[in-house]
Amino acid sequence: MGWNFGDILDAVGPNVSPEAPAFIHGSRVINWGDAVRMTNNMARGLIARGAQPGDKIAIYMRNRPEYLMAVAAGWKARLTHVNVNYRYTPEEVWYIFDNSDAQTVVYASEFRDAVTEIRPRLPKVKTWVEVSETGEVASFAEHFDALGEEGNGGPLDIQRSGDDQFFIYTGGTTGMPKGVMWTHHDMREITLQGARKLGPVPETLEELAEATRRMPVGSRILPAPPLMHGTGLLTSMGTMMAGGCVITLEKPNFDAEELLTAIDAHKPQTLVIVGDSFGKPILNALNAAPGRYDVSSILTIVSSGVMWSHEVKKGMLEHMPQAMLSDGFSSSEALGMGNSIMTKDSEVQTAKFMLGERCKVFDENDQPVEPGSGKSGMVAIGPPNPLGYYKDDEKTARTFRTINGVRYSIPGDWCIVEADGTLTLLGRGSACINTAGEKVFPEEVEEALKTHPSVDDALVVGLPDEKWGQSVTGVVRLAEGASLDEDALRAHVRKSLAGYKTPKRVVSTDQSIRASNGKADYATAKKIAETTLA
Structure with a gap:
């Protein structure tokens, strides 16, 4: 049936110590035992309220444990995740709910007014779930915590499929946001392809459960960017499905000092950022107070989505010489196009990437660009790839094209292929x-x-x-x-x-x-x- 994220959580959850932290948010700690019980209950509760396999669950909140718990409950109930940009106006939020055909919406109480405004125009939404710290929820909504306590907490007795879908709505540079449609199995396979290069990985749920039982303690990750976007969400999902702990920040806007304080207190091994827009403030805070924060736990810093300059990387390594900086060249519809690794002993230049194994570079006539030719071309990544864009056949046909019998995702990123096979990224063609x-x-x-x-x-x-x-x-x-x-x-x-x-x-x-x-x-x-x- 293929890999399914709900099945993975069912294999991992019972084999992690129930007292181990699954989520840390400021002073709040939700352990694995409670997380498993609550997400099982929520999944069963959503099904009881009419959710069917393939229905969409839209999540509208800032970074907090409830975001990932709603994601997990959706997987277990065979619902399709839909991310919602909390910066959007009510009309833009309505577009996402309507375009995705959302059946369930999970939202934070701070967005209750926006939800109340657009709700009359969303007849397809049957269940509204509100995350409220005061205990008060809208009259039309279920309380998130109450839904999580409704039931015995046991796993659902349902058959899932590797073809169950996972949406990532991406704004791109032009037009309205589009839902990129991934299957669970294909997204999981991309992760495993990279892991297999490092050694044996669990290839069955039984092997995964056994590996989890033998794991002395789970890894910890701190995603600085919003979970509503791919970089923070996908890295956090990986940690969650490995029995680890996700640490989220409390402030509504990014604060480098809050992040460094959280690293000092909770000791994550992985930090997730988005290029210089996060890296520069972190570096400035470290430079302003050398030695104030213990950042020695950080072994990997992961970035994707925007430029992460050599100068900022070098500065961060002066404070975290033990860290490996992983700069990914990816997009929601093309995961794993390229990567660069920088350490204190191995530097790389800005926007220089190693071409991924699934990638090729084609010119405007779909001809391969020869390394070292100096010619620019578009990066194309081979399977596994998304099914396409939800309800947009035209954009799907433009982005996912078959060349010489292979279906590629070509989102429009231009580059030059150097003689050594590395890419120098130029930018997105639409901009x-x-x-x-x-x-x-x-x-x-x-x-x-x-x-x-x-x-x-x-x-x-x-x-x-x-x-x-x-x-x-x-x-x-x-x-x-x-x-x-x-x-x-x-x-x-x-x-x-x-x-x-x-x-x-x-x-x-x-x-x-x-x-x-x-x-x-x-x-x-x-x-x-x-x-x-x-």
Whole structure:
């Protein structure tokens, strides 16, 4: 029947010490015994309320144990996970619930007003579950804790399938968010492919249960980015399915000092971030108070999704010399395109990745790009891949294409393949700027801007221009105490990049130009540039 995440939890859960921590959130600790009992009860309760295999369970909350417990309950009940961006407006949240055909919604009480506003237009949602710290829930909702206490806590007696689905809604750079459809088995196989290179791995549920019984203590992970996005969620899922402990932060917005305090207190071995947008604040906090935080437990720092610069990696290793920095080149629809590993003894340059075993690079005519040719191409990753985008056959056909008999996922990431087989990432084609007939990938210019000491963060957008078609325009957040010097920044970029890639204008802002997961918010950056230069 293939790997199923619910079956994996049924194999792992009873074989972890019931007193071992499964989730830590500030002073709250939920042990494995309670987590197994509550998620079993919740799964059975959702089925009793009408949920059928394949129905969608949408989860609308910030990082907290209940997010992952709802995910686990959904797996056990054979429901399909749907992530919801809590930064969205009520209308955008309605779109996700409606587009996904959500049957169950689990939400935090802080979003009760938004849910109340859109609920009349969501007739397909049959069960609303509210996570409330006060005990009060909306009149139309079930209480999360009460649902978890309803029953004997035993496992469900149901047959699951490796074809059960798991959705990751991704915003991308253009258009409305789309639900990427993965099967449990295919997503699990990608994880196992990497693990098999390191040694034998459990290949059956019985072997997994036995390995869990022999495990002296589970690993601990601290995901800094939101669980509503792939980087934080997928890494946390892996730890949960290995009988480990997931540590989440309490503050609504990322705070580097809170993170370092949690590392000091709870000793995770793995830290998950999203590039420089998390790495820089962490590095600044470490530099501001050398020796204040014990970060010696960190053995691996995992990042994916945005640029993680060499300078920031090097600085972090000065404080955590024991750590291995794993920089993944992936997207929700293309897991495992490439990876780079940096340690104190082995450095790598920004945006340089080793091509994954399932990957190839094709030009616009679907011809392979020869290493060392200097030609750019699009990264394509072979199976296992998602089934496609939910209810969007057109986008599915554009992204998932068959070349020479192999079905590839080609999300639009452009790169150059070096003679040694490594990739130098250029950027996503949908964000590419066409200026006077030349292609400019924003990420390349952004990295050049960010190496200037006055710049804390930068995004680059294309604005309409009568002469150039589009003009390359930089939007920067300045370092504390710095002032904007456009000419100096343009000259700095010009030292490392061609003239046509140099921004025609650079503007500064105090607004955030990143989404909560650290990814670029190009729409906001473009509005800032348009307003400033109007």
